[in-house]
Amino acid sequence: MSRTEAPPLPEPLGVPVADSHTHLDMQDGSVEESLARAAAVNVTTVIQVGCDLKGSHWAAETAAAHPSVYAAVALHPNEAPRIVHGDQGAREAGGTAALHEALAEIDALAALDHVRGVGETGLDYFRTGPEGVAAQEESFRAHIEIAKRHGKALVIHDREAHADVLRILTDAGAPERTVFHCYSGDADMARICADAGYFMSFAGNVTFKNAQPLRDALVVAPLELVLVETDAPFLTPAPYRGRPNAPYLIPVTLRAMAAVKGVDEDTLASAVAGNTARAFDY
Numbered sequence: 001m002s003r004t005e006a007p008p009l010p011e012p013l014g015v016p017v018a019d020s021h022t023h024l025d026m027q028d029g030s031v032e033e034s035l036a037r038a039a040a041v042n043v044t045t046v047i048q049v050g051c052d053l054k055g056s057h058w059a060a061e062t063a064a065a066h067p068s069v070y071a072a073v074a075l076h077p078n079e080a081p082r083i084v085h086g087d088q089g090a091r092e093a094g095g096t097a098a099l100h101e102a103l104a105e106i107d108a109l110a111a112l113d114h115v116r117g118v119g120e121t122g123l124d125y126f127r128t129g130p131e132g133v134a135a136q137e138e139s140f141r142a143h144i145e146i147a148k149r150h151g152k153a154l155v156i157h158d159r160e161a162h163a164d165v166l167r168i169l170t171d172a173g174a175p176e177r178t179v180f181h182c183y184s185g186d187a188d189m190a191r192i193c194a195d196a197g198y199f200m201s202f203a204g205n206v207t208f209k210n211a212q213p214l215r216d217a218l219v220v221a222p223l224e225l226v227l228v229e230t231d232a233p234f235l236t237p238a239p240y241r242g243r244p245n246a247p248y249l250i251p252v253t254l255r256a257m258a259a260v261k262g263v264d265e266d267t268l269a270s271a272v273a274g275n276t277a278r279a280f281d282y
């Protein structure tokens, strides 16, 4: 068996759940095939997340065409500095105008009924250096405002930027429904998120051998604030790490999470299903 071969279909879940964060546009095969494979294991809803203008339009169109898909739209925290600075190093003033134009398009998409989330937005200090921080923060604050004005969930991408993400959320005033996608904080941060009522969405990396701090955070996270996601094609859960990820692998991650939390699979699946519907208001 090749390491790049798609993992086999897991046993279906007993309770239908949603993949709270996926990128179908970056995966192999058609949308219909992906949704059918997911539905076969009782992953009956997916949130399709856009990372740039093209991806956000695609997410909105895909959600409009498929009743089991909802969209989230945004400029990814690594995309915002690219728009401001440009690939050829556009001048700062022109770049900021370009960011505002792009944000106006996101704003228009966020008004659509099948768009239920604004994100992924936030801060990424891993991929973007100090020169991109100002653009990331401006874009993050604009997305917070858009989410609040349209009453949509805010989907946060936080990579090595926990303190600043939490600070900006408090400072700007978090939307009623805020989701930390691919939750990557520790148990202390999970307590802060729990107190604030932020949803914590766990991805396949919660199954990785070196991810004990993440499992400690999952233990702390209240059942009513836990979501599950693939972030596919990234973060394929163990034992399939390194092979292509897709929404049909949600049961693998959910079962590992249930073991960590010490609850049975159906209990966790029921909670996750209700939480995702509440977060994305469907």
Ligand SMILES: [Zn+2]
Pocket: 120, 157, 158, 181, 182
């Ligand atoms: Zn992300």
Ligand SMILES: [Zn+2]
Pocket: 021, 023, 049, 120, 231
């Ligand atoms: Zn993502």
